[in-house]
Amino acid sequence: MKFHSYETGEFFDEMFYPGGAVRPEAKTLFDRIQGLGEGDLAERQKGAERALVRMGITFNVYGGDEGDERIFPFDLVPRIVSAQEWERLERGLQQRIRALNLFLDDIYHEQKIVRDRVVPRELIASAAGYRPACMGLDPPGAVWCHITGTDLVRGKDGVIYVLEDNLRCPSGVSYVIENRTIMKETFPQVFSGLPIRAVDDYAGRLLTMLEEVAPADRANPEVAVLTPGIYNSAYFEHSFLAREMGVELVEGRDLTVAGGGVHMRTSKGLQRVDVIYRRIDDDFLDPNVFRSDSMLGVPGLMEAYRSGRVTLVNAPGTGVADDKAIYAYVPEIVKYYLAEEPIIPNVPTYLCQRDSDRRYVLDNIAKLVVKPANESGGYGLLIGPHASAAELEEFKRRVETNPRNYIAQPTLALSRVPTLIADRFEGRHVDLRPYILYGKEIYVLPGGLTRVALRKGSLVVNSSQGGGSKDTWVLAR
Amino acid sequence: MLSRVAESLYWMSRYIERAASVGRCVDVNLHLLLDLPDLFEGQWDAVVKITGDSAAFNRRYGAADADAQSAVQFRAFDKLVDTMLGELDANAQNVIQFLAFDRENPNSIASCVATARENARSVREIISSEAWEELNVFYLNVTSPDTRQRALSNPAEFFRGVRRAGHAIAGVMIETMSREEAWHFSRMGRLLERADQTTRILDLKYFLLLPGARAVGTAVDDIHWMAILRSAGAFEMYRKVYGRVAAARIVRFLVLDTQFPRSVRYCVNNAESSLRAITGTPHKSFRNPAERGLGRLASELDYTEAQEVIGSGLHQFLDEVQAKLNKTGDSIFQTFFAG
Structure with a gap:
């Protein structure tokens, strides 16, 4: 297995400098791979995939049969992040989360940022994730976004940008931990030769954070993970996290509100729950307050939350801060609340609601990526350079009909990592989703989910769109 | 413990046990058939009766021993020939299909294992990951089309695998929970x-x-x-x-x-x-x-x-x-x- 025919092309390559020299942080891995026999890596790759099937590490495909479970494709060549680069990213992410959390607390209280005309009022009111029902709420420690998975991308210029803030129910962290387990089994020698920072204490950190944000009067708080059930695409992760933390995994039907508190139905009667790490959307949390047809939630949950008898993680209403139109204002938000310059820049963003921006977008749509403001998972977006004339026309029409719901960004030439395709290496585009926990303080897991677009030339890394994942090695020095 | 979780654990174990039991029963009777082909009349019918639903079987495959009364001698001869050829008679094949693989039969081995796994999936944070993995592998094995083909040509090996999987899951649970x-x-x-x-x-x-x-x-x-x-x-x-x-x-x-x-x-x-x-x-x-x-x-x-x-x-x-x-x-x- 050799790299001699590998081309970095015109892209930033995470393993090689332009011209083909190995980056210093990737040298040990490079040597190890060069030392493997022909077909060895492909064999290990197959072994890794078999292990995923055996362990049942699968996600359910929406719209498929009940039993339609697939593994999230996994590539053995990791993405390596140098200690120096990570130190900056960690500070940048902490800064961004601190600011976004202050923004959320402000939006659901006095809305000073609106009064000071930093963020337009109508943008808040029209955000799909804005929840008027959350006005005046005081979550413990004033923390709203306890768990965040921020999507980072590196452009051709080598700069790392924030692409999206996922402040609702970001998923994927279980793959970070499982990928690492498989990598250790596959490349034990490389691990012993490199100072790779560990990721397996994530569940312990998560549990500590959840206990820290419990209602103040609960001495030994009972934590539970709330899942929509086994047919949810992320069910494996819900169950994984509950098992790793040693807490109950509950469905809405297992919970009931009685005497103002939330309780689980157990074989020995009702048992109080103090902190709920909920993996269901705001809309489905409580049919009394949000969607009345929700079968997944718990009637009365919001009332118990409002009265401080249970903590919801993340807090309801955080979606307002990861609306893609609000995203464009995050640099201003950072400056407004922290009086600091953002450490990690945003991708330049055109808000179709602004007349001048919209004119630019309509004139240059073939060069741009157009995204709906409230979708995630790579659904409903247009990649101009890869789109047909009919698709471009269709998106122009959508932008003109509903400008609030669209933003546009230049098409980024995402950086690439060598990826095993059949039996050779080819460059494939990647992003990086680090996970950030916010309890008493802000913790960034040293690593994250590197998602890779496995289709040649594709820029879409989502698992629902042909994406896979890689391990992410953050070096300690 | 959550009531829903308690119920899933209870049924998970019941279905694993049922799958293993059905497997053992069919296997033993297959051996009996090879030992005593001419004295075998009524046997399959009885096996279907105790392990499942003979009405459902008859609806789907015709009676298990339809030709028993009329053609015992011919059958004995046929069976001898089949045995020499290393093949199972149609009856035995139907019974294996019905009791091992038929997903319309809720008590077939495949159905039992699938139900057990469905229950296990909703409690996989409660059982040990080793126990989950054993059951998952059992399920992947029993539901793969290759397994079905191999089982019809070498039933003994298939049923040995079913017994072993049942023991393995129970054993892992004993050792890990x-x-x-x-x-x-x-x-x-x-x-x-x-x-x-x-x-x-x-x-x-x-x-x-x-x-x-x-x-x-x-x-x-x-x-x-x-x-x-x-x-x-x-x-x-x-x-x-x-x-x-x-x-x-x-x-x-x-x-x-x-x-x-x-x-x-x-x-x-x-x-x-x-x-x-x-x-x-x-x-x-x-x-x-x-x-x-x-x-x-x-x-x-x-x-x-x-x-x-x-x-x-x-x-x-x-x-x-x-x-x-x-x-x-x-x-x-x-x-x-x-x-």
Whole structure:
């Protein structure tokens, strides 16, 4: 297995400098791979995939049969992040989360940022994730976004940008931990030769954070993970996290509100729950307050939350801060609340609601990526350079009909990592989703989910769109 | 423990046990067919009766022994030829298909394993990951089309695999789970299912004798009894305790033995101790219908003699035990899961 025919092309390559020299942080891995026999890596790759099937590490495909479970494709060549680069990213992410959390607390209280005309009022009111029902709420420690998975991308210029803030129910962290387990089994020698920072204490950190944000009067708080059930695409992760933390995994039907508190139905009667790490959307949390047809939630949950008898993680209403139109204002938000310059820049963003921006977008749509403001998972977006004339026309029409719901960004030439395709290496585009926990303080897991677009030339890394994942090695020095 | 979780653990274990039991039963009877092709009439029909739903089988495949009466000799010859060719007759193939792979049959091995896994999936944070992995591999194996093809050409190997998987899952759970509620709900499910399966296997004798009771006391009779012991996984242990095959001793062993882990009494007694470990109610008292029903059945078995069972009719006795086990299942549901 050799790299001699590998081309970095015109892209930033995470393993090689332009011209083909190995980056210093990737040298040990490079040597190890060069030392493997022909077909060895492909064999290990197959072994890794078999292990995923055996362990049942699968996600359910929406719209498929009940039993339609697939593994999230996994590539053995990791993405390596140098200690120096990570130190900056960690500070940048902490800064961004601190600011976004202050923004959320402000939006659901006095809305000073609106009064000071930093963020337009109508943008808040029209955000799909804005929840008027959350006005005046005081979550413990004033923390709203306890768990965040921020999507980072590196452009051709080598700069790392924030692409999206996922402040609702970001998923994927279980793959970070499982990928690492498989990598250790596959490349034990490389691990012993490199100072790779560990990721397996994530569940312990998560549990500590959840206990820290419990209602103040609960001495030994009972934590539970709330899942929509086994047919949810992320069910494996819900169950994984509950098992790793040693807490109950509950469905809405297992919970009931009685005497103002939330309780689980157990074989020995009702048992109080103090902190709920909920993996269901705001809309489905409580049919009394949000969607009345929700079968997944718990009637009365919001009332118990409002009265401080249970903590919801993340807090309801955080979606307002990861609306893609609000995203464009995050640099201003950072400056407004922290009086600091953002450490990690945003991708330049055109808000179709602004007349001048919209004119630019309509004139240059073939060069741009157009995204709906409230979708995630790579659904409903247009990649101009890869789109047909009919698709471009269709998106122009959508932008003109509903400008609030669209933003546009230049098409980024995402950086690439060598990826095993059949039996050779080819460059494939990647992003990086680090996970950030916010309890008493802000913790960034040293690593994250590197998602890779496995289709040649594709820029879409989502698992629902042909994406896979890689391990992410953050070096300690 | 969450009621929903308790229920899933209980059913997960019941279905794993059921799959293993059906597997053992079909396997033993396949061997019997190869040993005694001409004396085999009625056997498949009986196996289908005790393991599943013979009406459903007949609807889907035609009667299991349709040609038994008319063409015994021809069949014997055909079977000999088939056996020499290493192939199974159509009947045996249908039975394997129905009892091992047919997903329309809720008690086929594949259906049982799929149901067990579905239950396990909703509690996989409760059972150990090793236990989940064993069950997942069992499921992937039983539901793969290759396995089905291989099973029809080499059933012995397939059924050995089913037995081994059943043991592996139970063994991993024994080795990895704390003796807390999750473990006791799962053990209670496994033991109640096993008690039920043992009564069904023993009842095989009744169905075999139905055509005319002519084989009683002959070599064929012995072979039937041995097949029953093997189906219950009891042959070797029986031999150590009682040696010669005899009806009353077999009933004593499979129904009343206190040490053999598949005897009805052993299963009922131990299911009862798991039940009491969950509730904390002392022995010889009850606080809910599940404790009352199971305690009563346990006492009854404690004070029953094998001769008495045979004298008053084995089939009827087994029928009553099954009815009581069903009722216990209902009251377990009411007590713990219905909440």
